[in-house]
Amino acid sequence: xxxxxxxxxxxxxxxxxxxxxxxxxxxxxxxxxxxxxxxxxxxxxxxxxxxxxxxxxxxxxxxxxxxxxxxxxxxxxxxxxxxxxxxxxxxxxxxxxxxxxxxxxxxxxxxxxxxxxxxxxxxxxxxxxxxxxxxxxxxxxxxxxxxxxxxxxxxxxxxxxxxxxxxxxxxxxxxxxxxxxxxxxxxxxxxxxxxxxxxxxxxxxxxxxxxxxxxxxxxxxxxxxxxxxxxxxxxxxxxxxxxxxxxxxxxxxxxxxxxxxxxxxxxxxxxxxxxxxxxxxxxxxxxxxxxxxxxxxxxxxxxxxxxxxxxxxxxxxxxxxxxxx
Ligand SMILES: [Zn+2]
Numbered sequence: 001x002x003x004x005x006x007x008x009x010x011x012x013x014x015x016x017x018x019x020x021x022x023x024x025x026x027x028x029x030x031x032x033x034x035x036x037x038x039x040x041x042x043x044x045x046x047x048x049x050x051x052x053x054x055x056x057x058x059x060x061x062x063x064x065x066x067x068x069x070x071x072x073x074x075x076x077x078x079x080x081x082x083x084x085x086x087x088x089x090x091x092x093x094x095x096x097x098x099x100x101x102x103x104x105x106x107x108x109x110x111x112x113x114x115x116x117x118x119x120x121x122x123x124x125x126x127x128x129x130x131x132x133x134x135x136x137x138x139x140x141x142x143x144x145x146x147x148x149x150x151x152x153x154x155x156x157x158x159x160x161x162x163x164x165x166x167x168x169x170x171x172x173x174x175x176x177x178x179x180x181x182x183x184x185x186x187x188x189x190x191x192x193x194x195x196x197x198x199x200x201x202x203x204x205x206x207x208x209x210x211x212x213x214x215x216x217x218x219x220x221x222x223x224x225x226x227x228x229x230x231x232x233x234x235x236x237x238x239x240x241x242x243x244x245x246x247x248x249x250x251x252x253x254x255x256x257x258x259x260x261x262x263x264x265x266x267x268x269x270x271x272x273x274x275x276x277x278x279x280x281x282x283x284x285x286x287x288x289x290x291x292x293x294x295x296x297x298x299x300x301x302x303x304x305x306x307x308x309x310x311x312x313x314x315x316x317x318x319x320x321x322x323x324x325x
Pocket of ligand 1: 022023024025043044045046047048049050
């Protein structure tokens with residue numbers, strides 16, 4: 001399954017795996033995510049299997065997620081229940097490594113502990129390094145009977161063709177306005193409408209408003225600074241992926257406003273965007289936006305993340321200097 005960040009891909013994968021292993025599954029009529037037609041079921045949440053999954057101890061469920069993502073996804077795993085080694089100060093890995101894949105392959109060829117199906121969830125699929133991906137090709141091509149793989153990525157272009165060709169691809173649909181609003185209101189955001197605009201309803205992200213507050217402050221700072229590079233403080237610049245995403249959204253809105261269209265990401269900032277749109281020229285703005293698009297494909301691997309995002313902000317501000325004196 002592939003699609004943008006915030007569409008709920010992890011949730012869909014995990015729900016499908018739970019439905020596969022649940023021993024008293026409910027009919028799909030009550031399933032909100034209609035994307036898993038061939039699962040067609042929803043976990044009951046109460047049976048022995050569901051209780052084991054909730055505790056992170058179901059022996060027939062394998063979750064392969066980089067350590068660094070576990071807290072964000074709220075995953076309960078057996079490992080995280082153990083007492084951490086006191087001296088272990090290593091940063092959590094952002095990759096799915098070969099050791100994890102070897103463990104998966106061994107687990108895949110063992111028998112089911114509870115006598116039913118087995119499910120492996122791998123997310124994000126593009127976090128798998130080349131040797132790890134190669135190590136699982138054979139198992140993916142000829143999985144033991146009763147084993148289901150649920151895999152997801154936000155960057156299908158980064159998944160190896162050899163892996164891709166062994167998968168059935170599904171595109172995660174973008175939630176509608178009502179669904180996004182329901183989710184945001186359940187998290188008690190006071191500015192749910194603005195957040196829904198900012199993320200175009202992709203509200204499943206852990207912090208869907210990430211970057212929005214900064215973007216608004218920065219717009220105000222640039223407007224009040226009249227194109228000065230030093231005027232107005234917008235607060236700390238977010239790290240690379242978030243900074244690029246925020247600047248992309250602002251740039252799109254600026255280009256739209258220049259063309260006489262309404263902004264889509266920040267409709268409430270129409271006045272500030274309109275003011276800035278008159279200060280920037282079309283071509284440099286478009287060039288900057290294209291540069292951001294290229295950068296976004298490598299945004300997770302910058303050598304100096306903070307430095308790089310600061311310099312992008314400087315570039316952004318320079319867009320509005322050309323007509324200032
Ligand atoms: Zn159940």
